[in-house]
Each structure stands twice: as structure tokens, then as C-alpha cells.
Amino acid sequence: EIVLTQSPATLSLSPGERATLSCRASQSVSSYLAWYQQKPDQAPRLLIYDASNRATGIPARFSGSGSGTDFTLTISSLEPEDFAVYYCHQRSNWPRTFGQGTKLEIK
Amino acid sequence: EVQLVESGGDLVQPGGSLRLSCAASEFTFSNYAMTWVRQAPGKGLEWVSAIIPSGGSTYYSDSVKGRFTISRDNSKSTLYLQMNSLRAEDTAVYYCARGQNYYEIWGQGTMVTVSS
Numbered sequence: 001e002i003v004l005t006q007s008p009a010t011l012s013l014s015p016g017e018r019a020t021l022s023c024r025a026s027q028s029v030s031s032y033l034a035w036y037q038q039k040p041d042q043a044p045r046l047l048i049y050d051a052s053n054r055a056t057g058i059p060a061r062f063s064g065s066g067s068g069t070d071f072t073l074t075i076s077s078l079e080p081e082d083f084a085v086y087y088c089h090q091r092s093n094w095p096r097t098f099g100q101g102t103k104l105e106i107k
Numbered sequence: 108e109v110q111l112v113e114s115g116g117d118l119v120q121p122g123g124s125l126r127l128s129c130a131a132s133e134f135t136f137s138n139y140a141m142t143w144v145r146q147a148p149g150k151g152l153e154w155v156s157a158i159i160p161s162g163g164s165t166y167y168s169d170s171v172k173g174r175f176t177i178s179r180d181n182s183k184s185t186l187y188l189q190m191n192s193l194r195a196e197d198t199a200v201y202y203c204a205r206g207q208n209y210y211e212i213w214g215q216g217t218m219v220t221v222s223s
Contacts, residue, residue: 001169032208038152043216044144044202044213046209046210049208056211091207091208094166095166095168096142096154096157097154098144098152098154
């Protein structure tokens with residue numbers, strides 16, 4: 001199975017700052033990578049699919065990039081509601097897999 | 108409103124069985140593949156299983172293969188997860204989600220606790 005490794009595990013930033021989250025795959029997933037946001041006691045929410053496409057209703061401050069094995073989720077200017085846990089997910093192979101998550105916390 | 112509602116979570120002893128359900132509404136269920144994802148307390152997301160719209164193909168994580176069975180009843184717009192030989196490490200919130208590639212619609216989750 002494809003292993004997704006996210007870094008850093010925790011990212012401490014202030015509102016207004018830029019956030020850069022990374023996801024590395026153990027083998028190429030082409031562009032078949034998504035990003036999800038999860039807040040406490042809520043289901044995950046799809047942010048980005050196919051590496052760089054924003055899902056419906058996702059603000060433009062969220063962007064994704066990368067292909068092959070290295071991917072990045074960027075939040076251009078953090079809003080208070082952006083502090084949450086973020087997961088990457090690959091749909092290249094079965095079984096599908098998720099990364100272990102990056103917690104974005106308020107500094 | 109497009110909605111998924113899971114049910115069936117419970118406290119069960121190790122080695123026991125449980126069947127989860129996921130009722131879909133306000134979309135044509137039979138047009139969509141469906142997926143189960145779980146989350147152990149305080150841990151990350153773990154993909155569990157998926158099924159194509161017809162039910163003709165199913166997929167499982169290695170951790171549940173041979174113990175869990177995903178199925179669907181398109182006439183009832185309902186997805187199922189039959190869980191047998193449950194272990195403590197199966198303790199988690201189980202979410203159903205629409206799709207087999209990306210998941211824009213999720214249920215609220217149902218809690219399964221495996222403990223004696």
C-alpha cells in the first residue's frame with residue numbers, strides 16, 4: 001500500500017500568516033491526491049482534489065500543488081477558522097490511504 | 108439536503124460482530140460508489156472499505172480484509188458494513204462517505220467500542 005507521510009506533525013502560526021503543509025508519498029500517485037480539513041468533533045471536509053483543484057465552496061486562500069510523490073497545501077493568509085487538522089489522501093491505488101495528519105495550531 | 112446518516116455503533120466484546128448502516132438521502136444513491144473511513148479516539152483517519160455503485164466490486168484495507176464486509180441495498184439507499192471478529196483496535200468512529208476517489212459528503216459518524 002502507498003504510505004503518505006505528512007510534515008510537520010504540528011505547525012504553530014498566527015492568524016494572517018502563510019501556512020505550508022507537506023505530504024510525501026512512498027511511490028508516485030500522479031496527481032491523484034486530495035487534502036481534507038477536520039475540526040474537533042466534526043467529519044472531515046474536502047478542500048483540494050487532484051492535487052490542485054479546490055472543492056466546491058472552498059475559499060481561494062487554500063491552494064494545492066505537486067505531482068508524483070511530493071505535494072503541498074498552502075493557506076495564503078490564515079483565518080481563525082483555519083486552525084484544524086489537515087490530512088492528505090491518495091486515490092491512485094487500492095487500498096486508498098490517508099496521511100497521519102498535520103495539526104495547525106494558533107501560536 | 109444531501110445527507111448520510113450512520114447508525115449501528117455500539118459496545119461489543121472482542122470477537123463479536125456488529126453491522127453498521129448508512130442511510131443516504133436527497134441524491135441518487137445507486138449512481139455513486141461509497142466508502143467507509145474510521146478514526147480511532149485521538150488518532151487520524153483510516154480508510155476502511157469501498158464499494159462501486161452496482162455492488163459488484165469491493166475493496167478493503169489490509170487491517171479489515173477477511174473480517175469486514177461492505178454491501179449496499181440500492182433500493183433502500185443504504186450502505187452497510189458487517190464487522191466480524193472484532194478487536195480492540197477496531198474501536199473508532201466509523202464514517203460513511205460518498206464516492207470512491209474523493210469524499211465531498213460525509214456522515215456524522217457512529218462510534219464502535221470493542222471492549223470486555
